Amino acid sequence: MKNLLRAFCIAFSMYSGIPMPQFKWEKEDMRYSICFFPLIGIVIGALCYGLCVITQMFDINLLAATLLFFVIPLIVTGGIHVDGFMDCSDVFSSYREKEKKLEILKDPHIGAFAVIRLVVLCAVYISAISIIISSEKGFEERYFIVICLGFVLSRTLSAVSVVSFPCAKNEGSLYTFAEGSDKKRCLSVLVKEAAIILLIMAVYGRIGGVVAITTALLTFGYYYLKTKKELGGITGDTAGWFVCLCETAMAVAICVCAMIGV
Numbered sequence: 001m002k003n004l005l006r007a008f009c010i011a012f013s014m015y016s017g018i019p020m021p022q023f024k025w026e027k028e029d030m031r032y033s034i035c036f037f038p039l040i041g042i043v044i045g046a047l048c049y050g051l052c053v054i055t056q057m058f059d060i061n062l063l064a065a066t067l068l069f070f071v072i073p074l075i076v077t078g079g080i081h082v083d084g085f086m087d088c089s090d091v092f093s094s095y096r097e098k099e100k101k102l103e104i105l106k107d108p109h110i111g112a113f114a115v116i117r118l119v120v121l122c123a124v125y126i127s128a129i130s131i132i133i134s135s136e137k138g139f140e141e142r143y144f145i146v147i148c149l150g151f152v153l154s155r156t157l158s159a160v161s162v163v164s165f166p167c168a169k170n171e172g173s174l175y176t177f178a179e180g181s182d183k184k185r186c187l188s189v190l191v192k193e194a195a196i197i198l199l200i201m202a203v204y205g206r207i208g209g210v211v212a213i214t215t216a217l218l219t220f221g222y223y224y225l226k227t228k229k230e231l232g233g234i235t236g237d238t239a240g241w242f243v244c245l246c247e248t249a250m251a252v253a254i255c256v257c258a259m260i261g262v
Contacts, residue, residue, distance in 0.1 A: 003029055011036035014173065015155075017078030018043070030180035034159045035189045038197075041155040044073050045148030052144040055133070066130040070122070073151065073247075084240020085121065086114035091230065091237075093117075098232055102169055105237050125248045128255035143254050146205035146212050149197055153213075154246040156194045157220045158239050163187045165224060168233035175235075208257040215253040219246045 006029035009020040015037055048069055055065045074082065091101045093113035132143055163183040167175045201209040223242040227234045 004032060007031065007033035008036045008039075012040060014177075015080060016040045016043070016076055018076065027180050030177065031182045032186060032189070034162050034177055034181050035186050035193070037159045038152050038156040038190075038193055040076065041152035044076050044151040047072050047076065048151070049144060049148045052141070052148075062130060062134055065133055066126055069129050069133075070126050081240035081243040082118065084237035085244040086110060086118055087237040088241035089114040089117035092226070098230070101231055102235075105235060121244060121248055125251055128248070128251040131255050132251075132258045142205050143208060143258055146201055146209050147251060147254055149201050149205075150212060150216065150247055150250040153194070153197045153201065153216050154243045154250070156190055156197060157216065157246065158243050160187065160190045160194065161220075161223065161234055161239065161242070163190070165227070166233035168227070168231040168235050168238075173236045174239055208254055211253045211257055212250045215249045216246050219249045 006023065006026075009023070010025055010030060010033040012018050013020045013022075014033075018040075051065065051068055051072065054060065087105050090107075090111035090113050091104050093111075094101060094104055096104070129147075132147075162174060162178050163181050163186045167178055169175065198213055201213055203209070205212060219242070223234075223238070223245070227238045231238065
């Protein structure tokens with residue numbers, strides 16, 4: 001039990017900005033820490049759903065509600081996934097050889113393509129959320145339930161990649177987590193977590209939920225192919241890139257469903 005509590009604290013310390021008890025991380029404590037990564041998605045989803053309820057109760061301004069929905073994940077995670085998205089944007093736009101791309105990932109400076117792609121990502125995500133909120137057909141609780149569960153699904157799939165995809169380099173935070181994990185048991189737990197989330201999204205969200213699930217799985221497949229081609233594997237930055245891309249893709253999918261009244 002002690003090791004599991006430590007694993008929980010390690011996961012939240014690494015992948016969120018939520019204060020956790022400080023202690024020396026031992027290898028034994030990290031064996032199952034990746035299994036707790038999806039729980040951060042539950043925290044984000046719960047806060048965003050709470051915002052949805054408040055928006056309906058008090059008729060909050062559309063712009064304010066949309067921006068708050070956008071900001072909540074950034075506050076909870078401390079922007080760690082956005083940092084990975086920006087780093088990967090520079091890498092994937094460099095068209096250099098693998099070794100040079102891995103060097104670019106280590107560069108703390110921000111390139112032009114990182115800024116451009118982040119602006120595009122934010123614009124698409126904010127627009128999708130805004131359309132869902134403002135659409136008479138789309139402003140239904142089930143759409144927001146699906147989006148909120150999407151925060152859990154994206155992190156579950158990202159965690160699955162950590163224990164099943166090849167690493168691009170033999171160093172870094174993701175490599176430490178991957179090598180320190182009991183991969184077989186962690187994968188078994190994560191697959192069960194994913195199955196539960198997928199079932200809830202499909203049953204509660206109906207066609208919209210199925211569309212969001214399909215979008216997430218297609219993005220997951222693209223993530224595998226893209227990182228294998230570009231880097232030969234995944235890194236901590238690519239994991240963050242995937243989370244941002246997956247959540248935006250699901251938001252767009254739900255937006256389309258809201259617009260056509262599915």
